[in-house]
Amino acid sequence: NAGVMQNPRHLVRRRGQEARLRCSPMKGHSHVYWYRQLPEEGLKFMVYLQKENIIDESGMPKERFSAEFPKEGPSILRIQQVVRGDSAAYFCASSPLPGQGFGELFFGEGSRLTVL
Amino acid sequence: RKEVEQDPGPFNVPEGATVAFNCTYSNSASQSFFWYRQDCRKEPKLLMSVYSSGNEDGRFTAQLNRASQYISLLIRDSKLSDSATYLCVVTHSNYQLIWGAGTKLIIKP
DSSP: OOOOEOOSSEEEEEETOOEEEEEEEOOOEEEEEEEEEOOOSSEEEEEEEOOOOOOOOTTTSSEEEEEEEEESSSSEEEEEEEOGGGOOOEEEEESSSSTTTTSOEEOOOOOEEOOO | SSSEEEEOOOOEEEOOOOEEEEEEETTTOOOEEEEEOOOOTTTTTEEEETTOOOOOTTTTTEEETTTEEEEEEEESSSOOGGGGGEEEEEEEEEEEEEOOOEEEEEEEE
Protein backbone atom coordinates (compact mmCIF):
# COMPACT_ATOMS: atom_id res chain seq x y z
CA ASN A 1 0.00 0.00 0.00
CA ALA A 2 1.85 3.02 -1.30
CA GLY A 3 2.01 6.06 0.90
CA VAL A 4 1.48 9.65 -0.16
CA MET A 5 3.49 10.24 -3.31
CA GLN A 6 4.84 13.65 -4.17
CA ASN A 7 6.78 14.70 -7.22
CA PRO A 8 9.09 16.16 -8.08
CA ARG A 9 11.15 15.76 -4.94
CA HIS A 10 13.35 18.66 -5.97
CA LEU A 11 12.52 21.45 -8.37
CA VAL A 12 14.66 24.38 -9.44
CA ARG A 13 13.05 27.33 -11.14
CA ARG A 14 14.19 30.78 -12.18
CA ARG A 15 12.26 33.83 -11.08
CA GLY A 16 9.15 34.30 -13.18
CA GLN A 17 8.77 30.64 -14.15
CA GLU A 18 5.95 28.35 -13.07
CA ALA A 19 6.22 25.50 -10.58
CA ARG A 20 3.82 22.55 -10.53
CA LEU A 21 3.91 20.18 -7.60
CA ARG A 22 1.94 16.95 -7.66
CA CYS A 23 0.54 14.81 -4.88
CA SER A 24 -1.16 11.44 -4.99
CA PRO A 25 -2.84 10.63 -1.68
CA MET A 26 -2.82 7.26 -0.03
CA LYS A 27 -5.23 4.77 -1.51
CA GLY A 28 -8.68 5.31 -0.06
CA HIS A 29 -7.93 8.83 1.14
CA SER A 30 -10.02 11.57 -0.41
CA HIS A 31 -8.82 14.49 1.73
CA VAL A 32 -5.64 16.30 0.73
CA TYR A 33 -3.81 19.12 2.49
CA TRP A 34 -0.89 21.22 1.31
CA TYR A 35 1.62 22.78 3.69
CA ARG A 36 4.68 24.96 3.25
CA GLN A 37 7.71 24.78 5.48
CA LEU A 38 10.50 27.32 5.55
CA PRO A 39 13.86 26.39 7.12
CA GLU A 40 13.75 26.28 10.92
CA GLU A 41 10.00 26.96 10.91
CA GLY A 42 6.88 24.91 11.46
CA LEU A 43 4.48 23.84 8.78
CA LYS A 44 2.07 26.47 7.51
CA PHE A 45 -1.32 25.31 6.26
CA MET A 46 -2.09 26.36 2.71
CA VAL A 47 -5.14 24.54 1.40
CA TYR A 48 -7.49 21.63 2.06
CA LEU A 49 -9.10 19.86 -0.86
CA GLN A 50 -11.43 17.00 -1.51
CA LYS A 51 -12.03 15.53 -4.93
CA GLU A 52 -13.01 18.41 -7.25
CA ASN A 53 -13.59 20.76 -4.30
CA ILE A 54 -11.52 23.31 -2.44
CA ILE A 55 -12.73 23.16 1.15
CA ASP A 56 -10.43 25.70 2.78
CA GLU A 57 -7.85 27.84 1.02
CA SER A 58 -7.39 30.37 3.79
CA GLY A 59 -3.65 29.71 3.94
CA MET A 60 -3.03 30.28 0.25
CA PRO A 61 -1.48 33.55 -0.91
CA LYS A 62 -4.07 35.52 -2.85
CA GLU A 63 -1.98 35.76 -5.98
CA ARG A 64 0.10 33.33 -8.03
CA PHE A 65 -0.88 30.23 -6.04
CA SER A 66 -3.61 27.78 -6.96
CA ALA A 67 -4.49 24.21 -6.14
CA GLU A 68 -6.74 21.57 -7.56
CA PHE A 69 -7.69 17.96 -6.91
CA PRO A 70 -9.42 16.67 -10.03
CA LYS A 71 -11.69 13.69 -10.20
CA GLU A 72 -8.93 11.72 -11.85
CA GLY A 73 -5.26 12.16 -11.15
CA PRO A 74 -3.16 13.78 -8.47
CA SER A 75 -3.66 17.01 -6.61
CA ILE A 76 -1.61 19.83 -8.07
CA LEU A 77 -0.21 22.91 -6.36
CA ARG A 78 0.66 25.52 -8.96
CA ILE A 79 2.83 28.55 -8.35
CA GLN A 80 2.99 31.07 -11.15
CA GLN A 81 5.75 33.63 -11.64
CA VAL A 82 7.83 32.25 -8.81
CA VAL A 83 9.91 34.57 -6.63
CA ARG A 84 12.83 33.75 -4.35
CA GLY A 85 10.56 33.86 -1.32
CA ASP A 86 8.67 30.84 -2.69
CA SER A 87 11.73 28.65 -2.02
CA ALA A 88 10.57 26.15 0.58
CA ALA A 89 9.58 22.56 1.18
CA TYR A 90 5.99 21.89 0.16
CA PHE A 91 4.39 18.94 1.91
CA CYS A 92 1.22 17.19 0.94
CA ALA A 93 -0.75 15.14 3.44
CA SER A 94 -3.83 12.99 3.14
CA SER A 95 -6.34 11.53 5.52
CA PRO A 96 -9.29 9.18 5.32
CA LEU A 97 -11.37 11.50 7.50
CA PRO A 98 -12.54 15.03 6.82
CA GLY A 99 -10.69 17.84 8.52
CA GLN A 100 -7.24 17.77 9.98
CA GLY A 101 -8.03 17.54 13.62
CA PHE A 102 -9.58 14.12 13.76
CA GLY A 103 -6.69 11.80 13.36
CA GLU A 104 -3.38 11.11 11.81
CA LEU A 105 -2.23 12.91 8.73
CA PHE A 106 -0.04 10.93 6.37
CA PHE A 107 2.61 13.02 4.71
CA GLY A 108 4.49 12.72 1.47
CA GLU A 109 8.24 13.23 1.45
CA GLY A 110 7.82 16.77 0.24
CA SER A 111 8.81 18.77 -2.80
CA ARG A 112 11.70 21.15 -2.31
CA LEU A 113 11.44 24.19 -4.50
CA THR A 114 14.47 26.38 -5.10
CA VAL A 115 14.00 29.64 -6.95
CA LEU A 116 17.16 31.09 -8.41
CA ARG B 1 2.62 35.92 20.41
CA LYS B 2 2.71 32.79 18.26
CA GLU B 3 -0.31 30.50 18.41
CA VAL B 4 1.87 27.52 19.26
CA GLU B 5 5.23 28.08 20.90
CA GLN B 6 8.06 25.67 21.46
CA ASP B 7 11.60 26.01 22.72
CA PRO B 8 13.61 25.53 19.53
CA GLY B 9 16.52 23.92 21.36
CA PRO B 10 18.64 22.13 20.44
CA PHE B 11 18.48 19.91 23.47
CA ASN B 12 21.75 17.98 23.69
CA VAL B 13 21.10 14.93 25.84
CA PRO B 14 23.26 11.87 26.64
CA GLU B 15 21.93 8.50 25.60
CA GLY B 16 19.80 6.93 28.31
CA ALA B 17 18.74 10.22 29.85
CA THR B 18 15.20 11.49 30.28
CA VAL B 19 14.19 14.62 28.42
CA ALA B 20 11.01 16.69 28.46
CA PHE B 21 9.63 19.32 26.11
CA ASN B 22 6.82 21.75 26.68
CA CYS B 23 4.62 23.47 24.16
CA THR B 24 2.20 26.33 24.87
CA TYR B 25 -0.83 27.25 22.79
CA SER B 26 -2.91 30.40 22.74
CA ASN B 27 -6.32 29.22 21.51
CA SER B 28 -8.27 28.03 24.53
CA ALA B 29 -10.87 26.48 22.20
CA SER B 30 -8.36 23.98 20.80
CA GLN B 31 -9.63 20.44 21.15
CA SER B 32 -7.03 18.12 19.68
CA PHE B 33 -3.33 17.94 20.31
CA PHE B 34 -0.57 15.93 18.73
CA TRP B 35 3.16 15.39 18.78
CA TYR B 36 4.79 14.75 15.42
CA ARG B 37 8.38 13.81 14.78
CA GLN B 38 10.36 15.15 11.85
CA ASP B 39 13.77 13.86 10.88
CA CYS B 40 16.14 16.16 9.03
CA ARG B 41 14.79 16.96 5.55
CA LYS B 42 12.05 14.35 5.92
CA GLU B 43 8.30 14.50 6.29
CA PRO B 44 6.57 14.78 9.69
CA LYS B 45 5.22 11.57 11.16
CA LEU B 46 2.70 11.23 13.95
CA LEU B 47 4.35 10.28 17.22
CA MET B 48 1.29 10.35 19.43
CA SER B 49 -1.98 12.08 20.08
CA VAL B 50 -2.35 13.82 23.42
CA TYR B 51 -5.40 13.00 25.49
CA SER B 52 -6.83 14.93 28.40
CA SER B 53 -5.97 12.17 30.81
CA GLY B 54 -2.43 11.90 29.54
CA ASN B 55 -1.16 8.92 27.64
CA GLU B 56 1.90 6.75 27.40
CA ASP B 57 3.40 4.79 24.54
CA GLY B 58 6.46 2.87 25.55
CA ARG B 59 9.17 5.35 26.49
CA PHE B 60 7.02 8.33 25.49
CA THR B 61 4.52 10.09 27.74
CA ALA B 62 2.33 13.00 26.68
CA GLN B 63 0.44 15.28 29.05
CA LEU B 64 -2.12 18.02 28.52
CA ASN B 65 -2.72 20.91 30.90
CA ARG B 66 -5.77 22.81 29.66
CA ALA B 67 -5.76 25.34 32.49
CA SER B 68 -2.26 26.50 31.64
CA GLN B 69 -2.65 25.73 27.94
CA TYR B 70 0.39 23.59 27.46
CA ILE B 71 1.22 20.07 26.42
CA SER B 72 4.36 18.16 27.26
CA LEU B 73 6.31 15.24 25.90
CA LEU B 74 8.57 13.11 28.08
CA ILE B 75 11.07 10.69 26.60
CA ARG B 76 12.63 8.17 28.96
CA ASP B 77 15.79 6.13 28.37
CA SER B 78 16.55 8.14 25.25
CA LYS B 79 18.07 6.39 22.23
CA LEU B 80 20.30 7.73 19.50
CA SER B 81 17.41 7.16 17.09
CA ASP B 82 15.29 9.64 19.06
CA SER B 83 17.35 12.46 17.57
CA ALA B 84 14.88 14.50 15.55
CA THR B 85 12.75 17.62 15.68
CA TYR B 86 9.56 17.24 17.69
CA LEU B 87 6.61 19.25 16.46
CA CYS B 88 3.73 20.27 18.69
CA VAL B 89 0.43 20.47 16.79
CA VAL B 90 -2.84 21.97 17.94
CA THR B 91 -6.21 22.17 16.23
CA HIS B 92 -7.38 25.63 15.26
CA SER B 93 -10.67 24.62 13.72
CA ASN B 94 -12.11 21.51 12.16
CA TYR B 95 -9.99 22.03 9.12
CA GLN B 96 -6.78 23.49 10.40
CA LEU B 97 -3.87 22.40 12.47
CA ILE B 98 -1.45 24.93 13.87
CA TRP B 99 2.10 23.70 14.00
CA GLY B 100 4.86 24.76 16.34
CA ALA B 101 8.29 25.39 14.85
CA GLY B 102 9.63 22.34 16.62
CA THR B 103 12.15 21.42 19.29
CA LYS B 104 15.36 19.88 18.05
CA LEU B 105 16.66 16.96 20.09
CA ILE B 106 20.18 15.57 19.73
CA ILE B 107 21.00 12.39 21.59
CA LYS B 108 24.73 11.92 22.13
CA PRO B 109 26.40 8.54 22.72
